[in-house]
Amino acid sequence: xxxxxxxxxxxxxxxxxxxxxxxxxxxxxxxxxxxxxxxxxxxxxxxxxxxxxxxxxxxxxxxxxxxxxxxxxxxxxxxxxxxxxxxxxxxxxxxxxxxxxxxxxxxxxxxxxxxxxxxxxxxxxxxxxxxxxxxxxxxxxxxxxxxxxxxxxxxxxxxxxxxxxxxxxxxxxxxxxxxxxxxxxxxxxxxxxxxxxxxxxxxxxxxxxxxx
Numbered sequence: 291x292x293x294x295x296x297x298x299x300x301x302x303x304x305x306x307x308x309x310x311x312x313x314x315x316x317x318x319x320x321x322x323x324x325x326x327x328x329x330x331x332x333x334x335x336x337x338x339x340x341x342x343x344x345x346x347x348x349x350x351x352x353x354x355x356x357x358x359x360x361x362x363x364x365x366x367x368x369x370x371x372x373x374x375x376x377x378x379x380x381x382x383x384x385x386x387x388x389x390x391x392x393x394x395x396x397x398x399x400x401x402x403x404x405x406x407x408x409x410x411x412x413x414x415x416x417x418x419x420x421x422x423x424x425x426x427x428x429x430x431x432x433x434x435x436x437x438x439x440x441x442x443x444x445x446x447x448x449x450x451x452x453x454x455x456x457x458x459x460x461x462x463x464x465x466x467x468x469x470x471x472x473x474x475x476x477x478x479x480x481x482x483x484x485x486x487x488x489x490x491x492x493x494x495x496x497x498x499x500x501x502x
Contacts, residue, residue: 316359353374379396399424413436430463432465436449
């Protein structure tokens with residue numbers, strides 16, 4: 291399903307299930323083509339996928355080309371929601387709607403925050419030291435469990451405590467489970483469940499805004 295206003299008539303009630311933090315071959319280390327990844331997730335009963343293509347190698351033109359590929363996806367169960375991962379800032383930006391010219395990663399992230407994107411702290415296990423000050427006002431979620439870096443059995447205490455700290459400061463900050471998906475086959479099965487407050491006709495834009 292293309293992300294730009296695509297319908298999701300198959301949704302049952304208002305509960306949506308799907309993976310977060312996934313990479314296609316648009317990312318330098320992704321192994322699965324975007325169309326094949328959508329089919330893979332659709333066949334496994336997912337309603338959505340929050341994608342996170344690496345910013346490395348993406349300029350403004352490349353981001354626009356990326357978004358065109360998402361818009362061209364066929365009608366399937368799983369809504370593929372475009373996003374970007376910025377490792378330098380330890381963030382994932384979900385619900386990317388357009389390409390912006392930018393001078394720095396901080397500049398780009400600030401523009402997507404103003405657009406209403408859903409910004410999440412990525413794999414806290416990889417973070418050494420405090421979070422960059424610039425990202426604090428943007429954060430609306432924390433990956434408390436990244437199955438690639440934390441394993442399949444338990445989240446790390448460090449990640450949970452980071453979420454609790456940020457949640458105390460801002461109750462809008464939510465915990466997420468994430469796959470950090472790069473290739474198939476995989477046995478990692480960490481998915482997120484959202485109570486969707488919009489109508490049955492949904493889109494990337496509406497979904498991202500309902501969870502912030």
